[in-house]
Amino acid sequence: MEQPAPIVRMSGIGKRFPGVKALDDVGFRLLPGEVHALMGENGAGKSTLIKVLTGVYGVDEGEIELAGEPVAFSSPSAAQQAGISTVYQEVNLCGNLSVAENIFVGREPRRWGRIQWREMRRRAEELIGGLDLHIDVSAPLASCSLAVQQMVAIARAVDIEAKVLILDEPTSSLDADEVAQLFRVMRRLKEKGIAILFVSHFLDQIYEISDRMTILRNGKLVGEYLTRELPQVDLIAKMIGRELADLEKLEGKPPARVAEPLVEASDLGRAGGVNPFTLTIRQGEVIGLAGLLGSGRTELARLLFGADHADSGSLRVEGRRVALRTPRAAMNQKIAFCSENRRAEGLVDELTVRENIVLALQAARGWSRPLPRRRQDELVAKYIAVLNIRPGDPEQPVRTLSGGNQQKVLLARWLIMEPRLLILDEPTRGIDVGAKAEIQRLVVELSDGGMAVLFISAELEEVLRLSHRVGVLRDRTLIAQLDNDDALTTDVLMQKIASGAPV
């Protein structure tokens, strides 16, 4: 069967930024009616390639062809008009406008210059219905869940008659049902002949939905492959360019532990956050929390850190009752919390790497007792080395680092406090495979050294690999606490999570 002509062809693309060559002679083809995955670690150039295609950046070298015609987009709206639409991870739509408006804004149906609201609502309902979604199109977009918002963004793209749809990390915040729905929609769009470019870190999803994939590494093209012909092991090897021995070294369960209880939560709960739960964390223990998005994992963690106030129950640290009403109080108890939302709740962009690392330590000392600069430099240098933070200049603004390295800076901030309990909320989300392995290894080391770790992750394999015990949350309730013995597998966990969930 003859392959259709590519809808998008990029050849010899080169793009430089001051000091770094982001793309070096990269070629890329996208066929109509396919789902094409763009793979690579952070820093590989995926994001740049997309921005070049959608007109956010211009190219230094190379050509882009759309449907056989050479194009050079000067702005995102130019690309959009030509038929390339992008749905970003945080869904760049306007939350204050209604669903219908978001689909049509800028192109509202008019008669003699006057917007026809009823007509717009009708067409919006049609479009949304076509995606198998049934919502009130007059509701403000902000009142819809992220999954629905993504669908609205896709509906907008479909209505603009996009030929190419780029989905940038669309599943990071979706639960399993919502991912399934998204994939159904994607298959339907495929049938219509729309080409879909899919960027994601979730390898299972890539294998489920994509037809072909393009792998980038360090700004260069590694190759283009048919998904069904490339085993996952080879994929990872091509992405990180080294053996999987690093990851595989961590196979096998951690040895069982018997130790003193460190933190005991009894019926600790918060209305609207997590239902009262009872959990005991022992010294040196790694407790994994598994559950779907929205099941209350983060809320549970925040209660243990004093980031939120508990409505009910009590908390004991080393046998003594404490009331953790602020993060400061928790820090005094040697509890540390590394938030999942590292941009919004973790790092301060303005500050340098050094300042970000010492921030919590300085906060614990108060503003009247500054850390001597020499001591700061010592500590920072130590953790940059231990965590392999690159680039290693402590005086550069933290915003210039890649996601994985930013996560390490955040980790350093909490490790420097030498906590007894370290809470990690999705520490490996959205970062490359190499950094992921480093962080996982670190967790094991810390636990061996006597630090208790509460590890929250959506990836069940990761949870199983690291934890002594696993807590399962569903619908904001801690429904099970399981020892991580040989009988515990991802299937068992998934069943626990799913059983009884509303259909």
Add this chain to the structure above:
Amino acid sequence: MSPVGNRALGALTRHRLFWPAMILVALLALNVVFTDNFLNVQMRDGHLYGSLIDILRFGAPLILVALGMTLVIATGGIDLSVGSVVAISGALACLQISELADQNAVGGVLSAIGLTLVVILALGAWNGFLVAVVGIQPIIATLILMVAGRGLAQLIADGQIITINSSPYKLIGGGYWLTLPFGILVVIALIALTAFLTRRLALGMFIESVGGNAEASRLSGIRSRGVLIVAYTFCGLCAGIAGLMISSNVSSADGNNAGLWIELDAILAVVIGGTSLAGGRFSLSGTVLGALIIQTLTTTIYSIGVPPETTLLFKALVVTIVCLLQSPAFRQKAFRWRRPVPPPPVPREGSSPPSAGVGAERQVREEDEPVREETVRNR
């Protein structure tokens, strides 16, 4: 010029204080041209006199207000009420002194000042409370005091202009001490105090952190609310002291006109000095420079013989020029003809890209972080 010299010059011009400093130098140069002996500083009767001294003396209140404003802006906020606080401060102090049996009694004057400053601290804390605890947007929270404050000042003065005759009080704004105008000494002391608190101690880091990302700061154990309240209280205090200076200079309190529009000048001074309205990194020296520019501008206009009505026009011009020069977008479009200096070759692993000044384009990160929304939390 050699490549090294070129790069050094480049680094110098990219320093965020470079253009403001140049503007100040230009203004001073204009003054030198038009006024004889502009740069002359003489000692008479044990006091220093001269045009430069005058600039410092008359600019002292603005420097003070701008100093406090810097901290507030650095937290991502703004304080529109400082003008009203200036008026209230002068009115309160003058009211108390006018009711003293002996207006020259140092004790009486000191207690009047003390009580005034206590009230001012409360007003500043009120602003901080609204912003930090109630969670109201700074521009609106301080708008309340801005509007109501003038009314309060009038109320205190009962609609009159209170005049007093007190030499201890006169010292603050109009007197001399150790050869320098007292006001300048107050400013120097306050600058030193602020610099100490923010740079030697960790308060500056906390302010920049709260301004950069308030929630992250809270989760790091910083008491954001406390930092905000301190910033607004301090800003109020600075404005209060400035109010004392202003009313002391004319030995009276005018609830209507004292400190009118000083908040705008103060905000301008802060922005010219390189602190962003969005919060985060701040520069005390930049603010002082900015306030001096504004004050010098007023002086320059008088000395070059331009009608004083045009002061505002020149202010508009200076503001526009400085802000355009600070805007990377403008510099890019205007200086396109100048070829950028090629950066030195950077080895691949483990080293940082060539460091850029604050005004230069950000290094682009190469990964899949979501496009971040630049939110401006106040205007």
Add this chain to the structure above:
Amino acid sequence: MTTDTIATGQAGRFAIPLRYVPVAVTAGLLIAMFTVGGIRYEGFASGQVILNVFVDNAFLLVVGVGMTFVILAGGIDLSVGSVVALSTMITASLVTNQGWPAPMVIVLVLAIGAALGAGMGAIIHYFQVQPFIATLAGMFLARGLCYTIGTDSIPITDGLFTAFAQTRIDLFGEMWISPSVVIATVVVLIAAYVLHYTRLGRTVYAVGGSEQSALLMGLPVGRTKIAVYTISGLCSALGGILLSFYMLSGYGLHAVGMELDAIAAVVIGGTLLTGGSGYLLGTVLGILVLGLTQTIISFEGTLSSWWTRIFIGLLLFAFILLQRLIGARRT
């Protein structure tokens, strides 16, 4: 799917969509103020009292319309008062001192206002200067130009102006309004139409909601931003014309602080300063509140003028607190 309502009253019979609540509260306050005034003062409870507010604040209403556009788009315009004053100065000096025909002067002034606005908008958009600073510069520029034209007040004696100043348009039952009120009403209606029935209006809301998203959605953000500042400049100029009808003079010290009044009216009217949320009706009600406050204080007689400021400050506080509480409930 939530429909975002809060129920008032016992059995949830009376539910207002959350986004209309701030405006409803302002309306409620207005009714309360009018009732209290009517009970307390002789002659307060007449329709003319309300109409007088419009007559005395027609110019502020027009300026408020312009400010609403800017704030909805997520910006702010500090120059409006100065542009109003500049308009009066240019009008007075051209009509009285130079003898130009009034209609021509009016058109010129409107053009100047629009041009100033467009200029500020361009600087804000193309050079990424913060709106606060850019419009501050505009304020200095306009006020400076005023003083350059003249430092004293210039009377206006032109026939057209005096006619506008003195004409009363009689409505039913002995009530009357001035022509300025008609002009202001027309402006409000046109503006409301633009905001709700044109693409420009909806783009304004989108840009105010999230400028970044609007950009990525391919909306003409730059054009829209420049447009709202142009509209604001135009409205300020028109407000200045209406003010010259009212005051029959041009003076550099007119409209000092008017931008604060406009912002206060917009805030009291329920529009969020962050942009993207609010209604023009809210601004109208906000101005009514401000005007009625003034009226009450003058009816009270014994209160000195500075109580107005204190009272408005308190009112602002109350409204902001309310907006905050409702907002907190929403999240």
